[in-house]
Amino acid sequence: MSKTLFDKIWDAHVIKIAEGGLDVLYIDRHFIHEVTSPQAFDGLKQRNLPVFRPLQTIATADHNVPTKDQHLPIQEKLSRDQVEKLRENCREFGLELYDLGHPYQGIVHVIGPELGITQPGMTIVCGDSHTSTHGAFGTIAFGIGTSQVEQVMATQCLLQRKPKCMRITVDGALQDGVLSKDIILYIISKLTAAGGTGYFVEYAGSAIRALSMEARMTICNMSIEMGARGGLIAPDATTFEYVRGRKFAPQGADFEAALSKWEQLYTDVDAQFDLEYHFDASEIGPMLTYGTNPGMGISVSEHVPDMALPGDSPVSFDKSLTYMGFKAGESLLGKTIHHVFIGSCTNSRIEDLRLVAQFIQGKQKAGHVQVMVVPGSQQVAQQAIAEGLDKIFSDAGFDFREPGCSACLGMNEDKIPAGAYCVSTSNRNFEGRQGPGARTILASPLTAAAVALAGKIVDVRVHFNQN
């Protein structure tokens, strides 16, 4: 029988079907971090249980950590306590922790792929909704709650009902200056913030195939922003070459053996999806969000819609625009911006930093703008320094910091002030996400770089057409 890629991986991980028809799904890798794990460890302690498969459990500190002076103790007490709790728990349960100062520390969804822990065909979970990122390798990866973190620690399994499957095909070539971030913001603007609920998404088509692994991760990362549990892309030569030689990837003959299995990971030609969408890559412009959920997006050359979409409530639409300080029907071009954030598990990888550095080299940020560049991991930071990107950033007046989630969610000191606009490469423009009262406009790293130079919203394509 023909199967989708999703079916193939899912079915291979079902241990049995439980009473009530739920699948007992085996989990290959479990990532944990300081925020969503402490109550799960407490649960294990109360039941007097060990972590069932410590070698399949990978821990790091990322959400709470400062992005300056990481060698010093964390200033803020509650953050320090939470990171300290993770250390204690990892020691007690015998788990490897990529702690502050460790050369592998970083945002959990950045380190998994770069260390070769994330591999095609796996099931991966983490107490974090952007676990969908790992789907770029042809894995089933999704976010879970803390009760489930405890279940996976105790049994390496979850009880799950198999979700429906959707395919989103994007064909054609992107315009110059348009990135994979624009593709996913465009898709979410078409499907809405709830359009993927109940589904797992497979991304396909020539425009997706043409992307690098890092660009693919940006797409899968934001699957959750349309409500989908996860998104995945069939692995191909690009995937295999990315994984080859990485620290925890299979090596030598083991790699070749793994490769022959990974090559079977594709959707059969006549496999059926529950839902299909097709988009044309050439129609996608640089995207911006104007509201307070990631579905409220427009191309930079479009205007804010006049009213809520059919089926959406005008009350929520008005509330959103009031929060953002935008008017229905207006253009965002030329709006003054005071903050730019380049970072987060969506866009903090070395390619993102290279793109930004290349774009701004020899130029200066606008005087009134504060620009934070936060690498996704220690390895990304070291690579950026080795390539001299840090120098380009500081020459341009960009603040190149140490790795962590940072202003993506403002759990550390990196917050955007109330009322201020921030053009951000992160994934959520919710009210207060980057700090109480902060107004977030999601965009690609190139758009963010162009805004940083201009000090206002601009269409980054102008720079490419000139050349």
Place this chain on the structure above:
Amino acid sequence: MEKFTQIRSTAIPLPIEDVDTDQIIPARFLKATTREGFGDNLFRDWRYTSDGQQKTDFVLNNPTYRGQILVAGKNFGCGSSREHAAWALYDYGFRVVVSSFFADIFRGNALNNGLLPVQVTPEALHAILQAIEQDPETTFEVDLENQTFTLPATGLEATFDIDPFRKICMINGYDDIDYLLSLKSEIEAFEHA
């Protein structure tokens, strides 16, 4: 997890769509390492000004509305997977959230914590919100066994779906973990296959 069979309560209306878990419990309040006390910061930035004053226009600060049932717009609980959102709602005193549509992870987290997500049609949601507006004292009955949400005063009755396994767990107060732990030898056999 506490058992849930039925409740009878007034309800609190929150007719906003796409209420994300960052609104339910902002990230800066996720630093606690226990499950308790999150109710104090439920809807923090909608409830309080930056200097800690109550915002009188927010429904939780309006003494007219009380109850264990929250009635919200579609796509409730989207965004972050933080289970703290379910803990905060429960800790505040809610036992049921009604919406025309729930985000997947939130739904699962709620069910794992004895908080019942009741999904009704957009029309039923509208009728429920109207009933509360007309009479904030109106009481609703939620019956998990029969999967019904009723307004005895008018006879309005909505049925709701729930996964049969989740239903048994909620009625009996079971956690998934007990069942999974019982499968240890099957899990080990799977690993060695």
